[in-house]
Amino acid sequence: MSSLFTINCCKSFGCHNLGLARSPDYTWPDYRLGYAALHCRACGSNPPLFNDAEFRIWASAGLSDYAKESGHFCPACYQKEIIRYGHNPGGTQRVQCLHCKKVWTPRQQLTPIDPPEQLATIPLIVPFQGASADQQLYVLLSFDAIRGNVLHISSNFTPHPAGDSLLYRWHGMGESADIHNDIIQRVNQRETEFLRRSQFDEIQYGSAALKRNASGAVLRPVIAAHSHFRVLKTRFPEVAEHIVAHECFLRGAVITAWADLFRHRRGALWFVEEDIKDTACSTPWQLLGKTHQGWWQNQWQLWGQSDNRKMVCLLTKAPLEKGATVTLAASHRFITWLKEQPEFTHSALFSAGRVTKILASLARKYNALLSLTS
Incomplete structure (x- = not known):
């Protein structure tokens, strides 16, 4: 494989x-x-x-579809060496893969970007219109942690056929929605929730039933996460620093996608939990203490910056003092902007597939605005 x-x-x-x-x-x-x-x-x-045969069939279809849409890599062999190859009769740019010679027309305008030095990823629960009220998608958003632009958005809705083992099943009992005020206790709360799961990656985040006879399917979030990071790995194979929100299966998906990098100890992977009250604060972060948390007894650092607090956990190897620079700030800025967009605030009126497309469209809009101000 x-x-x-x-x-x-x-x-x-x-x-x-x-x-x-x-x-x-x-x-x-x-x-x-x-x-x-x-x-x-x-x-x-x-x-x-996992059922690796079902995952491979589904993931390859999704990866190829993403490549056809974006033009970032070849939809047949997934290589990145691509040249412009004239235009189709309608005047749209065609491209060709230099490895397998496949020619296709991306559905989006090609917009090359500089690869990120740090990749930051968070989950977001987004309502959609399904079989009943209060249906929800599990969305993953990845950013260039330094420049701030959105690199990839995906949800656990898929338009592609998916094997039974890949599907999300809601059992009627979710994890606590209460967020502890104390950031150390919040980290401990999340670790406790991991242990309560039937297995560490089997999250129950809420109901996600599509309308009767609707096409597509809703996937287990862990499956969606592995696919999400396969896209990013194909686009940015050499990114060496990863910052993820505190969710155990995000760690597994990142470390599997960039396994060669981590196996040779050339990558750093951090969990981050933040409590930011003053986004304009520019005073240096100070290390306030350390604690060990969870099943794996990972070491967490507590950092303070005026009224701001953050907990960081180094899951691989890197200088511990780098914890001062590790942040999910890019995601906070985007989420603040996203909540001001009418298309997002009305997501509960749209189907799961439509919501996924709206989020991708809003990400492109945000990136365009960001480029105008940079």
Whole structure:
């Protein structure tokens, strides 16, 4: 299986099997945690098993469709070496892949951007009109953490056929919606919620039932996350620093997508939880303390900046003092802007597919505005 679609593998930083689809150290299925898992004897980890055939079929269709739409890479071989190749009869730019020679016409205007030094990703729950009121999509948004532009938006709605094992099923009991005022307790609350799940990546975020006879499907958020980061990995294979909101399966999806980078210890991956009261504050961040949290007893740093607080957790290897520069500020700015857009505030009136397209359109609008002010 191509490493681009590897999903059943060791996901432990520091293990020589990280990201490898095959290893003599693997045994599966292993049920010691109560669900089917892969057991890596080299590091003792037990990542949940997925139906890799169903994932590959679905993910390859989604990746190809994204490439046809955007023109960022080839929809056939996924290579990035592309040249302009004349125009179609309607005057629209065609492109050709230099590897497999495929020619196609992207549906969007080609807009090259500089690759990011830091990639920041957050989830967002967005209402949509479905089988009943209060249906919700699990949306992932990724940003250039330094420049601030949106690099990719995706949701767990898919227009492509998806195997049964990939689908999201709401069991009627979600995780706590209450956010603790104390940031340290908030981190601890999230870690406790992870442990309450049937497996670490099996999030229950709310009902997401489509209208009867509606086309498409709603995916498990962990499946959508793996696909989301495959797109970004194909576009930006060398990005070495990743900042993600505190959600355990986002870590697994990032470290799997960029496994070669992390296996050779050339990448840094951070969890971040922030409590920002003064966005204009420019005083230096000060390290206020450290604590260990969760199943893995990861070390978290508490940083302060006037009334602002943030907790950062280094999940790989990097200088700990870099925690002062790690932030999700780009996402905060976009979300503030997004909540002012009528199309977004009325999302509960639109289908899941329409909401996904609206979000992508708003991201392009935001990036265009950002380029005018930079």
